[in-house]
Amino acid sequence: MDRGEQGPIAKCVTWMVRIYLIAEKDARIYFFKGPNLTFGLFLPLVIYWAFAIDRPIDTQIVIPGLVALAIFFGAGAIQAVSLPLERRTGTIYTLLAAPVTPSMLVLGKALAGVMFGLFLALIYGLVALFYQGTSPDLVVYGLAALFASFCFSAFGLCMAAPFRDVPQAMPPATVVRILLVFAAGTFREIGASWASWPWVSRLVPLTYGVSAMRQALTSSVRWERFMGDLGALFLFGLAFLGLTVWLLESREL
Amino acid sequence: MVDAIRVEGLTKVYGELVAVDQVGFAVRAGELFGLLGPNGAGKTTTICMLTGLTRPTSGSAMVAGQDVVKRPFQVKEHIGMLSDVASLYNEMNVWDNLTFIARLHGLHRNKRSERIGDLLDLFGLIDSKRQPVGTLSTGQKKRLMIAAALVHEPEVLFLDEPTTGLDVQSARDLRSLMLELHSRGVTIVLTTHYIQEAEQLCQRVAIINQGRIVTIDTPDHLKSLVQQECFVQIAFDRPADELRARLQSLDQVERVIISGSGARLYVKDISEIVEPLIQAVTASGARVVSFNTNQPTLEDAFVTLTGLHPEVMLADKAADG
Numbered sequence A: 001m002d003r004g005e006q007g008p009i010a011k012c013v014t015w016m017v018r019i020y021l022i023a024e025k026d027a028r029i030y031f032f033k034g035p036n037l038t039f040g041l042f043l044p045l046v047i048y049w050a051f052a053i054d055r056p057i058d059t060q061i062v063i064p065g066l067v068a069l070a071i072f073f074g075a076g077a078i079q080a081v082s083l084p085l086e087r088r089t090g091t092i093y094t095l096l097a098a099p100v101t102p103s104m105l106v107l108g109k110a111l112a113g114v115m116f117g118l119f120l121a122l123i124y125g126l127v128a129l130f131y132q133g134t135s136p137d138l139v140v141y142g143l144a145a146l147f148a149s150f151c152f153s154a155f156g157l158c159m160a161a162p163f164r165d166v167p168q169a170m171p172p173a174t175v176v177r178i179l180l181v182f183a184a185g186t187f188r189e190i191g192a193s194w195a196s197w198p199w200v201s202r203l204v205p206l207t208y209g210v211s212a213m214r215q216a217l218t219s220s221v222r223w224e225r226f227m228g229d230l231g232a233l234f235l236f237g238l239a240f241l242g243l244t245v246w247l248l249e250s251r252e253l
Numbered sequence B: 001m002v003d004a005i006r007v008e009g010l011t012k013v014y015g016e017l018v019a020v021d022q023v024g025f026a027v028r029a030g031e032l033f034g035l036l037g038p039n040g041a042g043k044t045t046t047i048c049m050l051t052g053l054t055r056p057t058s059g060s061a062m063v064a065g066q067d068v069v070k071r072p073f074q075v076k077e078h079i080g081m082l083s084d085v086a087s088l089y090n091e092m093n094v095w096d097n098l099t100f101i102a103r104l105h106g107l108h109r110n111k112r113s114e115r116i117g118d119l120l121d122l123f124g125l126i127d128s129k130r131q132p133v134g135t136l137s138t139g140q141k142k143r144l145m146i147a148a149a150l151v152h153e154p155e156v157l158f159l160d161e162p163t164t165g166l167d168v169q170s171a172r173d174l175r176s177l178m179l180e181l182h183s184r185g186v187t188i189v190l191t192t193h194y195i196q197e198a199e200q201l202c203q204r205v206a207i208i209n210q211g212r213i214v215t216i217d218t219p220d221h222l223k224s225l226v227q228q229e230c231f232v233q234i235a236f237d238r239p240a241d242e243l244r245a246r247l248q249s250l251d252q253v254e255r256v257i258i259s260g261s262g263a264r265l266y267v268k269d270i271s272e273i274v275e276p277l278i279q280a281v282t283a284s285g286a287r288v289v290s291f292n293t294n295q296p297t298l299e300d301a302f303v304t305l306t307g308l309h310p311e312v313m314l315a316d317k318a319a320d321g
Helices: A008-030 A034-052 A059-089 A091-097 A102-132 A138-160 A166-183 A205-217 A223-250 B043-050 B072-078 B094-104 B109-122 B138-150 B168-183 B195-201 B219-224 B240-249 B270-283 B298-306 B310-320
Strands: B003-014 B017-028 B032-036 B058-063 B079-082 B156-160 B187-192 B204-209 B212-217 B230-236 B253-259 B262-267 B288-294
Touching (some): A008 A059, A008 A102, A008 B094, A034 A102, A059 A091, A059 A102, A059 A166, A091 B079, A102 A138, A102 A223, A138 A166, A138 A205, A138 A223, A166 A205, A205 A223, B017 B058, B017 B187, B017 B212, B032 B168, B043 B058, B043 B156, B043 B187, B072 B079, B094 B109, B094 B138, B109 B138, B138 B156, B138 B168, B168 B187, B168 B195, B187 B195, B195 B298, B204 B298, B212 B219, B230 B240, B230 B270, B240 B253, B240 B262, B240 B270
Parallel strands (some): B032 B204, B079 B156
Antiparallel strands (some): B003 B017, B003 B058, B230 B262, B230 B288, B253 B262
16 A cells, blocks of 8 residues: 655645544444434433523523524434444554544544534534524524534533543533533523623633524624624633543553 | 464553563464463463454564554454454344445455355355344354454454353354365464364464463374373283284384283374284284274373462353353
C-alpha cells in the first residue's frame, strides 16, 4: 500500500474523513440503543411533564426550554453510552490501533452527538411548532440547535470520560444534568438581561442554549445577545472537548 | 537483514510499578518473533508501547522505520494488531467491520472489496460475511480480528496472546494461519504464555519476566543451554543384550543400560547418534521396533532461566479469567 507523506490539505481531508467515519459508525450503532433513547428522547419529556402537571404554562417560556432540554439530554446521552461501552468492550483500542488520535476519536464522537442533537431538534421543533403556533426563523433555529448540540455533546463526552461502563457513567451524568436544568432556568424566565442572571446560571452552558432557543422559537432575536449565546456555547464546547482529550490521555484511555 | 523493529531501553512506569524495565531487542524483517512470559511480565505493555497505544516513560523504539515516541500516528499506518484488550463491533456484520477498518486506513473503494474478499477467503469467513460479529464463535472472532489487522497490508503484525481462550482445534487452525502469514513475508511479533506455541512457531524468542528481558535466542539454542541428560530409548526384535557390544562401541554413546529387548543410550547430542545407531543395528541384522528420544524442551530452558514453574503462567491466566 502506498503510504507516502501527504500534503497539509490532503492530511486535513484525511483527518476529517476519519472523524466522519467514527461519527457515522457511532450513529449506526448507538442512536437506537435503549439507554440513549430512554435518557435522550424520553427523559426530557418526563421532566417537562413533572414540571407542567397542574401548573399554568407559558408556552413562550416552557416550549423553548423543552427543546433545549431535549438537545441537552439527547446530544449528551449517546456519549454516556458509546464512550464507556467502547472502553469496556475494547473496540476503542481497535480504533486507536488504526491511524486515529485521541483528538480525532473525541471529535468523531462529538459529531455523532451533534447529529443526534439535530435530529432531536427537528422532532421537538415540530412539536414546538404545533404547540406554540408561531413560526420560528429557520436559520436562527438551525444555528441555535447546531451550537447547542455541539456544546451539549462535548459536555456529555466530558461527563463520560472518567468511566469504563454505561451503568457507571449514566447515573452521575443524569443527576448533574437535572441539577443544571434548574440552575439554567429552563422552564422560567431568569431575567431579560445577562446582568440580571444569577451567577450560577452564567456558569451553566444550558443557560445559553435555553436563551438562544427562546429567541429562535419566539421570533424575538436580539442579535448581540444571540451571538453572545452562540459564542458561549462554542467556547464551553471547546473547553469540554479539550478536557475530554486530557482526561482520556491522562488515564491512558 | 533490515530490522523491522528496534527497541532500546524501553521503560513504562505506572506510579510505583515498573511494568517494563529497560527492554531492548530487534526483530528482523520477515521474522516470526516471540515474547514469552507469565501473566503480568510486561508483554502486553510492551506491545501497547510499540503500537502507539501507550506512551513509553523512557527509551526508544523504531517500528517499520517510524519512531514510536515521536511519530506514533505514523507507526499505526504500518502495523496491524490483534490484542487481548481490543475487539470489533458486535452490532455490525463481518463485512461492515472490515470495511470500516479499511476506510479508516484510507483504502480505496475498488481495492477495498477485493482485499476484504481475499482476507475472508484466507481466514475461512467468507460464508459468514453478513453475520453480525456478536454471533461468531471465539475462534472466528480471533480470525476476524487478524483479518482486520491485515486489511491495510501492514509491514508488521503484532499478535497479543492470539490463542488464549480458544478450543484446541481453533488454536491449531490459528497457528497454521500464523505460519501461512509468516511464509508470505509478514513480520510477526507474537506474545504468548504457551511455551509449546513459542517453540513451535517462533524463529527467535525473548523470555520476559517482571518487566525485564531474561534472554533472547532461537528455541534450539535456548534448549541447548539447559544442562540435562539426553538419551535415546530403543527397542529391538530380540534381546538387547545381543547388541550390547555394538552399542557400546559407538563413539557418541557415553553409557548404555540394557533392559530386556530395550536399551537406553546416554549421549551428548541426539542429532549425532541417530544415523550411526541405525547403521549399527542394521548391520547386526536386528530390527528396530520403537525409538524415542528425550532432550531438553523450551519449557526446561524457561524454568532454568526464569526460576518459574511453567504451570504458574497458565494458573495466572486462568485466575485472570
